[in-house]
Amino acid sequence: MKARRVTSTLRHATTAVSGHAARPVCSNAPPASIRWLTAAATPTTLAPRLTQHQHQHPSPQTNARRHLHGQAARRSGAPSNPAIKFPCLDALETRSATLEQQASTRSDKSGPEPSYTVGATQIYRCQEPLLLDHGGQLHEFDIAYETWGHMNADRSNVILLHTGLSASSHAHSTPENPQPGWWEKFIGPGLALDTNKYFVICTNVIGGCYGSTGPSSIDPLDGQRYATRFPILTIQDMVRAQFRLLDHLGVATLHASVGSSMGGMQSLAAGVEFPSRVGRIVSISACARSHPYSIAMRYVQRRAILNDPNWNRGFYYGRVPPHVGMKLAREIATITYRSGPEWEQRFGRRRADASKPPALCPDFLVETYLDHAGEKFCLTYDPNSLIYVSKAMDLFDLGRANQLATAARRALYTSSQPTPDSSSATGGGGGTCSLTLPEKPYEEQPQPDTPTLSSETLPHQGTPAPPADLVAGLSALSNHPVLVMGVASDILFPAWQQREVAEALRQAGNGRVEHHELSEVQSLFGHDTFLLDVEGVGGAVRGFLG
Structure with missing residues (x-):
């Protein structure tokens, strides 16, 4: 039996050496015995070499010959497979x-x-400089905005609607731009933002590209586009620019500040920055501090x-x-x-x-x-x-420590502002990024004070207790009616963040907090629920605003 197997092996090896017809037998590489045998010059020398050298390794010269022989064989025909198209x-x-x-x-x-323009808007040009939280300055800026409904005589029925990251001011169709807006089914007579009752204003944030001043805008000091000479922004910077518009329109106090996603961040920030000028606050699928995910x-x-x-x-x-x-x-x-x-x-x-x-x-x-x-x-x-x-969203933190640090920076920058003819296009000592990469790679840092997810922390579905720093930071809203909404299927702004906001407000002494959370049964749309759920989201907003 053993002799027959050797004879069979020799026969296959001889075929492999004498012609290419036998190559398809091996889909990848031949067995070790055949690879060694194919280096022989003629079939007659195969048996003696197998007997004499079967326990020896081939020489480098032999390996080189095999490699060249394999390359020649591969180059002699078509490729194994055609290239994939893209x-x-x-x-x-x-x-x-x-x-x-x-x-x-x-x-x-x-x-x-x-x-990037999407349609007709109204433009407010503010020619008073705007100092930014991280030291940059806009010597003048534009705010693109659109309105719906009618402002009453004492201007007390105004709602400021804040946008998400990439939205324009076109939240609803207008005579100048009849295209449906991003919140078309939420604004109008009898809807969530009832235009029979309220005068609704929506702006494109500074830093955007739909009419408000942003990186694609012209720097008035040198006539060139800002590009990445545009200063770092915060959510609070965006809100301050919006309140410049409210000043221009003669609006002393908002009936409500309303927003979803990044707009929900702005809505909370508006109340913290201007507590005496905001009545009600609606924050949907947002947070009071950005989390690592x-x-x-x-x-x-x-x-x-x-x-x-x-x-x-x-x-x-x-x-x-x-x-x-x-x-x-x-x-x-x-x-x-x-x-x-x-x-x-x-x-x-x-x-x-x-x-x-x-x-x-x-x-x-x-x-x-x-x-x-x-x-x-x-x-x-x-x-x-x-x-x-998006960077402004990352920097968002309404905790007290961040508020104090920001106030200190702003005081420093205010005292050291350059003149308008300064060579710095944005002004301020902190407008230029000086961050360098760390010398050492990241190492895990112990955080003994970090709360863990535990059902013992709060009764609200295992949500960790809000940090004292955030409770202190939201204390400015202790007397404001606040609606906080979340969606269980949201992975970008998970529902525990809205629970955190609601609980922090309660611990800050606010007894007028309404918290609604749509379960996965009610909505599977995740973060986009605020754009799609007219009944669940819109109904709650309509009821809260009265």
């Missing part, structure tokens, strides 16, 4: 070529390519843009914008806006076309959905605005 990358390259051609025929001062997700989105070669450190105006990084950033963000259970129902594991072979471009339905979301967004919002506004 139509998704082809589309990105085509768009880059088109944008490059358009940029070559366009002046830098004619506006960013493409235009949401910071991490926004960081990755920014890196997608910064790593796009077309970003050019922010100076891409008049050139090809970083649309590839922008598309990826939006796809990452979209993952955080919805919930896994909803996607299971909506997409499952279905592919776009199961009759075709799998592809490395968008293939599953959920992949095509993300691709579409990125496509819609990548040329309709300024990448620099996304960088600056």
Whole structure:
């Protein structure tokens, strides 16, 4: 039996040496015995060499000959498989070529390519300088805004509606812009923001790109676009700019400050910054301090843009914008806006076309959905605005310690403001980022005072007790009626953050806090619930405002 196996091995080895017909027998690499045997010069020398040298390793010269022989054999025919096609990358390259051609025929001062403007707005130009929390300054700035309803005689029925990260002031259709707004079904007669009762104002935040001053705007001191010479912003900076608009309109006190997502942050900040000028507060799917998960997700989105070669450190105006990084950033963000259970129902594991072979471009339905979301967004919002506004969200913290530190910085910067003809376009000693990477890599730090998730901390579904620093920071709202809403399926601003806000307000002495949480049974839409649930979200807002 053993002799027959040896004879069979020799026969196969002889075939492998004498011609290429036997090569397909081995899908990857031949067995060790055959690899050794193929180095023999002729079949007649095979048996003696097998007997004499079967326990010896081949020499380097022999290995080199085998390698060259294998290379020659591989080069002699067609590749094992055809190259995979990438139509998704082809589309990105085509768009880059088109944008490059358009940029070559366009002046830098004619506006960013493409235009980020979405429709007609009202513009308030403030010519009084705005000092920012981290030391920068805007010597003048524009606020784009839109209004609905009618202001009463004593201007006491005004609601300030704050936007999310990438929204414009177009929350509802207007005669000047009849396109549906981002909160179209929530604003109007008898709706959540009842225009029979209230005069609703919505602005595009500073740092944005839909009419308000942002990185794509012209610096009045040198006539060039700010780009990344634009100063670092905070949510509180955005709110102060909005209250400049209210001053211009003669609005001393708001009936309510209303917002969702980043708008919910602004709504709380408005009450803390201007407690005597805000009546009611509505904060939906937001927080009083950004937590590490949401910071991490926004960081990755920014890196997608910064790593796009077309970003050019922010100076891409008049050139090809970083649309590839922008598309990826939006796809990452979209993952955080919805919930896994909803996607299971909506997409499952279905592919776009199961009759075709799998592809490395968008293939599953959920992949095509993300691709579409990125496509819609990548040329309709300024990448620099996304960088600056998302960073402002990361910096958000209404804790007392942060408020005191900010007040100290502002006092220092106020006392050292340069003159308008200073060489600094933004003014202030802190407008330039001086942060350097740490010399040592990250090491885990012990945090003995960090609360842990435990059902013993609070009766509210295992939510940790709010830190005393946050309770102290929200004490300015102890007399304000506040509606705090959350959604159990939200992963970007998880429901425990809204519980934290409500509990911190209660511990600060506020006895007029309403907290509503939509369960996963009520909504599977995750963070985007505030845009979609007219009854659950809109009904609660309508009832709270009265």
